[in-house]
Amino acid sequence: MNNLMPRNDLFLLLGFTAVVLTMPIWLAPFGAGYPDLLQRFMIFGIFAVGFNILFGLTGYLSFGHAAFFGVGSYAAVWSFKLLTLDAIPAMIFAVLISGLFALLIGFLCLRRSGIYFSILTLAFAQMSYNLAYSVLTPITNGETGLQLTINDPRVLDAAMGQGFAGQPVPTLLGQQMSGYAGFYFCAGFLILSFFIAQRIAGSPFGMMLKAIKSNQTRMQFTGFNTRPYALSAFVISGMYAGLAGALLAVTDPLAGAERMQWTASGEVVLMTILGGVGTLVGPVIGAWIIKYFENILSALNDNILARFWSFLPDGVADVVVKVTSKFVGDGWHLTLGLVFVIIVIFLPGGIMEGVRRLAALFRRSGSSSAKPSARTQPAE
Amino acid sequence: MAQPNVVLHVADVHKRFGGLHALADIDLQVEEGKTHAIIGPNGAGKSTLLNVIIGKLPPSSGQVVFDGTVLTGRKPFQINQLGIARVFQTPEIFADLSVLHNVMIPALAKRDGMFTLNMLRSLDSETGIRAEAEHMLEDVGMINRRDMLAGSLSRGDKRRMELAMCLIQHPRLLLLDEPTAGMSRHDTNTTIELLKKIKSRGMTKVIIEHDMHVVFSLADKISVLAQGRIIADGSPDDVRGNPKVQEAYLGGAH
Structure with missing residues (x-):
């Protein structure tokens, strides 16, 4: 057990990598095997993994993380405009800027805990959103959103003598970042993000974060200054959000203020709870499910439903189509809400708790002769 | 003075x-x-x-x-x-963590001080601290419970564990x-x-x-x-x- 990385962690990382990289294959039958959606799966997976470091490990529920996501997007687009169309400098720039922004907001918000912390983060995020929408128009281009133009200076590209014909798009070492190239680019970052989150969760630092969540009083009387720990977790998760925002700008170089709105902050909370707070894989699965619903269910319409239910007798089919149509298309939020309510009531630990229960069930029925072991389950 | x-x-x-x-x-x-x-x-x-x-x-x-x-x-x-270490009237422990981790945390506080950003270090490489914690659990007669969740212990055991958490810091x-x-x-x-x-x-x-x-x-x-x-x-x-x-x-x- 004294290896650099415990064996279970290594298996989890390898399994996760395999699942992510083969997504274009196994998601195709579900109608989700196209690069645009897959990129979103990766990007919001990163967002949720980072959010979980603050919410899941440390126990601080932020309602304002979309602000860091938005700042990451703006920073990346500015890097494309001012420096170069290459994606790497944009990512570094975005992560740094969102980290600094998180340091400032976190420093102020972490003076309180519990609901007051949540409200403070929400207030700061809404403030950022409104600033981006109105006062900061020179930086954010307000309602229209910040976009690339042919006349951008791009000093690094100009210095290297790289010209561009037509509409500029972000690149990686000259390679365009659209389609599957964009997906694998994002997938690489998701796997890296997952690996870092895994290391953090399995480090003494990660144990301190869990201890803060468990009993902050005991932490203080044990000789720990809890605030820098919580602030570090806040900044790290803010940087994850900035990275995700930058990736969204790489795949679609248009940054709008609506990315910072409170609904976007709420969405990442839903993702984390749906998948399983405090687990490593759960938030990613939660992100995938919500983005799947958003993109696939919302695209269904009455015609598709009528074809799907066509095996039923005519009168019945009409009624069924009428009922089910309320849950798809514009009504996809209704389905998401129902799924969320069911999960929170029956599986408070999210989807990962369901997986654990199933695994325990199989283990018991598989080896009914062996006594069920009393040892505690390791946290994912 | x-x-x-x-x-x-x-x-x-x-x-x-x-x-x-x-x-x-x-x-x-x-x-x-x-x-x-x-x-x-x-x-x-x-x-x-x-x-x-x-x-x-x-x-x-x-x-x-x-x-x-x-x-x-x-x-x-x-x-x-x-x-200075303190045992509370109602045990203040990390109920969601294992008994072993509960005792390792104060040992890390003693060694590393009030804040250390060691997030890329593996907890499993802390063999010294782990051995120290196991030794302390043996001292208080709780080594057989080291993998249990602290929250599931009996009140007497919680108290003993809290005492171990204080003693491992060798407070004055x-x-x-x-x-x-x-x-x-x-x-x-x-x-x-x-x-x-x-x-x-x-x-x-x-x-x-x-x-x-x-x-x-x-x-x-x-x-x-x-x-x-x-x-x-x-x-x-x-x-x-x-x-x-x-x-x-x-x-x-x-």
């Missing part, structure tokens, strides 16, 4: 909550290596006094000095880092707030045995206790608190024979 063998000096401390004078004119000297018990009827201000010592409550006036360092105005984590001063409150006779006796065992290690202890059996089997010195004042101070025999104490405490409460 305090005499050389006085490690903790509570000097002229007053504490008022609005109109209530919870602590009045408290002057307490705890000698190095001794077990000093503070007893008194309910509402006498025992817990308030402990909270003032550990920095949870600021005194209205006066100060607390630990080995030449003024504790008053310092934060709990700073006071701990000076070598250990504060115990009713360490046997709510325990069965059997658990109380095992706790007394454990506290007697650590007495031989030369650690200074301040213990607040209701149970006279516990007090008289452990204490070297007893201070009696009643209505926020110290009414008697001395060896167990002195205090037992003191008529003021019998009136205010032994007679009144029992």
